Amino acid sequence: MSLAIAGMGWITPLGRGVDSVWQQLLEGREGSPATISEKLGPHECIAFRVPETALGNLAHPRLRRASAISRFAAAAALDALNAAGLNVSSQNSNRIGLVFAVSNGGVIYTRRFYGDIVRSGPQAASPLLFPETVYNAPASHLAAMLGVTGATYTLVGDGAVGLAAVKMAEDLVMNETVEQCLVVGTEEIDWLLCDAYRRWRLLCPRPPMEPFGRRPRGMILSEGAGAILLGKDGPIAVERVHPGAHYDRRARAAETLEQILRDLADDRIDFVISSANGTFIDDAECAALRRVLPESAIYTGKPALGESVGAGGLWQVILGAQALRRSELPPVLHARSDVPLRLSCARSVLADARRAIVLNCGVNQQVAGLRLARR
Amino acid sequence: MHHRVKQESAAARVAVVAAGIVSPLGFGLAETLDSLRAARDCVGPVTRFSVAQCRCKTAGQIPDERLLAGGDGERRRRRLHRASHMMIQALGEALAQQPQFQPELMVIGTTSGGMSYGERYYRALTQAADLRRAPMWIANYPSQKPVLDAQEACGLRAPCRIIANACASGANAIGQAFECVRSGRYRQILAGGYDAISEMVFVGFDSLQASTPEKCRPFDRNRTGMVLGEGAAILALENLDSARRRGAAVLAEIVGYGVSTDNFHITQPDPSGIGPRQAMERALRCACLPAEAVDYINAHGTATVFNDAAEGKAIAELFDGVPVSSTKSMMGHSLGAAGAIEAVVCLLALQHQFLPPNINFDTPDPVLNLNIVANSARPAAVSAALSNSFGFGGANASILMRKCET
Numbered sequence: 045m046s047l048a049i050a051g052m053g054w055i056t057p058l059g060r061g062v063d064s065v066w067q068q069l070l071e072g073r074e075g076s077p078a079t080i081s082e083k084l085g086p087h088e089c090i091a092f093r094v095p096e097t098a099l100g101n102l103a104h105p106r107l108r109r110a111s112a113i114s115r116f117a118a119a120a121a122l123d124a125l126n127a128a129g130l131n132v133s134s135q136n137s138n139r140i141g142l143v144f145a146v147s148n149g150g151v152i153y154t155r156r157f158y159g160d161i162v163r164s165g166p167q168a169a170s171p172l173l174f175p176e177t178v179y180n181a182p183a184s185h186l187a188a189m190l191g192v193t194g195a196t197y198t199l200v201g202d203g204a205v206g207l208a209a210v211k212m213a214e215d216l217v218m219n220e221t222v223e224q225c226l227v228v229g230t231e232e233i234d235w236l237l238c239d240a241y242r243r244w245r246l247l248c249p250r251p252p253m254e255p256f257g258r259r260p261r262g263m264i265l266s267e268g269a270g271a272i273l274l275g276k277d278g279p280i281a282v283e284r285v286h287p288g289a290h291y292d293r294r295a296r297a298a299e300t301l302e303q304i305l306r307d308l309a310d311d312r313i314d315f316v317i318s319s320a321n322g323t324f325i326d327d328a329e330c331a332a333l334r335r336v337l338p339e340s341a342i343y344t345g346k347p348a349l350g351e352s353v354g355a356g357g358l359w360q361v362i363l364g365a366q367a368l369r370r371s372e373l374p375p376v377l378h379a380r381s382d383v384p385l386r387l388s389c390a391r392s393v394l395a396d397a398r399r400a401i402v403l404n405c406g407v408n409q410q411v412a413g414l415r416l417a418r419r
Numbered sequence: 420m421h422h423r424v425k426q427e428s429a430a431a432r433v434a435v436v437a438a439g440i441v442s443p444l445g446f447g448l449a450e451t452l453d454s455l456r457a458a459r460d461c462v463g464p465v466t467r468f469s470v471a472q473c474r475c476k477t478a479g480q481i482p483d484e485r486l487l488a489g490g491d492g493e494r495r496r497r498r499l500h501r502a503s504h505m506m507i508q509a510l511g512e513a514l515a516q517q518p519q520f521q522p523e524l525m526v527i528g529t530t531s532g533g534m535s536y537g538e539r540y541y542r543a544l545t546q547a548a549d550l551r552r553a554p555m556w557i558a559n560y561p562s563q564k565p566v567l568d569a570q571e572a573c574g575l576r577a578p579c580r581i582i583a584n585a586c587a588s589g590a591n592a593i594g595q596a597f598e599c600v601r602s603g604r605y606r607q608i609l610a611g612g613y614d615a616i617s618e619m620v621f622v623g624f625d626s627l628q629a630s631t632p633e634k635c636r637p638f639d640r641n642r643t644g645m646v647l648g649e650g651a652a653i654l655a656l657e658n659l660d661s662a663r664r665r666g667a668a669v670l671a672e673i674v675g676y677g678v679s680t681d682n683f684h685i686t687q688p689d690p691s692g693i694g695p696r697q698a699m700e701r702a703l704r705c706a707c708l709p710a711e712a713v714d715y716i717n718a719h720g721t722a723t724v725f726n727d728a729a730e731g732k733a734i735a736e737l738f739d740g741v742p743v744s745s746t747k748s749m750m751g752h753s754l755g756a757a758g759a760i761e762a763v764v765c766l767l768a769l770q771h772q773f774l775p776p777n778i779n780f781d782t783p784d785p786v787l788n789l790n791i792v793a794n795s796a797r798p799a800a801v802s803a804a805l806s807n808s809f810g811f812g813g814a815n816a817s818i819l820m821r822k823c824e825t
Binding site: 084085138142147155158167170171175178180183184185188191192193194195196201205208212215216218236239243244287289290292408409410 | 524542545564
């Protein structure tokens with residue numbers, strides 16, 4: 045038995061709503077680059093931010109002081125539940141699991157909290173900020189908003205954490221711990237995060253972000269959230285979730301990805317949602333894809349939406365599910381014409397597409413993948 | 420209610436076949452056992468950063484001279500965060516007992532990963548200091564890194580799942596692994612938790628006035644708060660039939676796991692004790708055991724006024740005089756590692772038939788009707804032990820372990 049996606053919610057730099065964001069991607073739109081100035085130096089970074097209007101009238105007492113990461117998560121999760129027509133009540137509140145995926149967590153409040161300590165000493169530390177620095181704060185807020193009383197988990201990791209969260213949700217449902225599971229990936233941006241990735245030589249100095257480039261120019265960070273409700277019914281099946289793997293050195297990422305692709309590759313894989321983001325992982329994915337699925341269409345949404353790390357895996361799942369539902373792939377933006385893959389460089393119709401692989405290679409050693417199928 | 424469609428009898432049994440631990444109580448199971456039996460107070464002045472302006476000035480710490488000793492002569496290993504060294508120590512000990520153990524998954528709890536490297540980076544940035552090592556700090560900061568480092572050091576390549584459910588993380592990791600093996604879908608899983616003390620988290624608890632300038636006195640009438648700790652612990656879980664078939668020593672059996680989320684407040688438990696109570700009830704139901712079957716409870720017992728009141732109320736409502744202790748009194752609260760460390764404490768209690776102590780206990784709280792294992796360890800017949808862990812965000816988890824009948 046495989047699980048299915050019963051509902052989805054999506055908050056991105058292109059706004060809120062699965063259909064709205066999808067339509068913009070089909071039209072070849074991308075996030076608006078926002079300049080984030082480093083507060084302690086001369087550097088500026090480019091990032092894709094969620095438009096202020098995207099969260100609309102999201103209001104709940106638990107969100108009053110919550111950081112953007114919690115708000116993004118709540119908005120995406122509520123949309124996914126709404127799309128599935130699921131109401132959480134006292135009848136089912138302990139049978140719905142919550143699994144969150146985050147990478148950097150509440151970095152804005154964490155930086156502010158620790159900044160106060162560094163600047164003015166421990167007595168300046170805010171007891172109001174500290175709880176929001178904890179990784180599971182977004183999950184806690186959502187559980188309180190929904191009244192969920194059963195299993196609530198937050199997973200941390202690199203960009204692959206979103207797919208690891210889907211695997212954990214699969215375990216929770218298959219283990220019969222819960223009947224349905226809401227999986228939420230969420231991330232927020234702060235200048236400190238941009239500085240850290242820049243020093244790690246992973247950031248693109250200026251747009252565009254070029255996937256599968258000759259020399260990796262780096263990624264553009266972004267923020268937002270993605271949510272899927274996993275249950276037994278829905279038009280898109282999560283046919284197989286790979287348990288995940290890791291590479292110990294960047295040079296070995298390709299062989300790890302190749303193994304995952306081989307484990308997931310069915311007779312026919314119509315397309316792959318890649319995690320190519322302009323960094324070293326593009327080369328690794330390209331090599332693995334050429335070896336295992338040279339004929340499959342390849343799409344990456346990161347040139348348009350940015351690298352949202354903890355949210356990124358869920359965004360890829362939503363992209364894959366939408367492409368299967370709509371039998372169409374958006375154009376891959378800013379790719380060279382000589383990339384040795386079947387890149388979907390123009391909006392393309394997928395005649396009778398049945399199966400897709402979502403592949404994710406994180407920048408900090410973790411790798412994951414899953415296979416989706418249209419029912 | 421912990422919903423299970425499957426008949427309980429159809430579930431696979433889950434054995435603990437190996438364990439490893441490092442904590443302020445010591446390096447390894449033997450030292451930990453000695454410290455527990457001796458009721459050793461392993462909390463001392465904080466040495467890793469200045470606490471001059473904090474209310475609380477103590478913590479349970481692992482001495483670097485022993486922790487980092489294995490890294491001599493190896494440049495890469497010297498760069499690793501202390502948390503990585505803790506994980507290497509704990510995993511190494513567990514695998515030494517079961518060298519053939521090939522986990523299909525590793526589920527680990529933590530709250531703050533390599534936080535002190537993040538602090539160094541931020542301080543260097545704000546103080547215009549030398550940032551040449553910043554890429555190394557940043558690369559070793561993420562929460563999965565100590566787990567991957569430990570795997571690499573021990574020659575493993577298992578998929579990792581890092582749970583960050585605040586102070587319940589370690590128990591949640593073990594519970595999740597238990598459920599996976601119990602379902603029959605996995606055969607061998609490593610589970611546990613780790614956390615290394617850091618300035619930010621220390622000051623955070625200080626700012627909440629959750630930590631105490633005095634001794635940590637769980638369940639005492641005059642309790643004034645927690646002290647922090649650090650460490651790592653790993654349990655190797657295996658399908659019991661599989662373990663028996665291959666002749667592996669079975670140290671204990673995990674028989675129940677209960678999880679609940681109480682939505683009262685992000686840092687405070689519901690004073691009714693509903694969250695802890697549901698977690699314990701669900702663990703008992705999962706194990707098909709009555710409350711009377713439990714011989715010992717290793718409480719979350721942070722020694723904050725609110726936690727101990729809520730947990731104590733829930734225990735008193737569910738259990739009739741079962742011995743209770745919080746071993747955090749001896750080593751501090753190691754956050755994401757606590758649930759795993761305390762599961763190992765329960766394992767030792769089951770193996771060596773004693774009740775670990777709750778030290779610094781002077782005055783019973785008349786509001787809490789609890790049978791505290793006060794100040795010294797006691798020999799006892801322990802067939803089943805319950806370990807509680809509760810965290811920020813209303814994350815509650817209980818693990819029920821049983822001595823394995825041969």
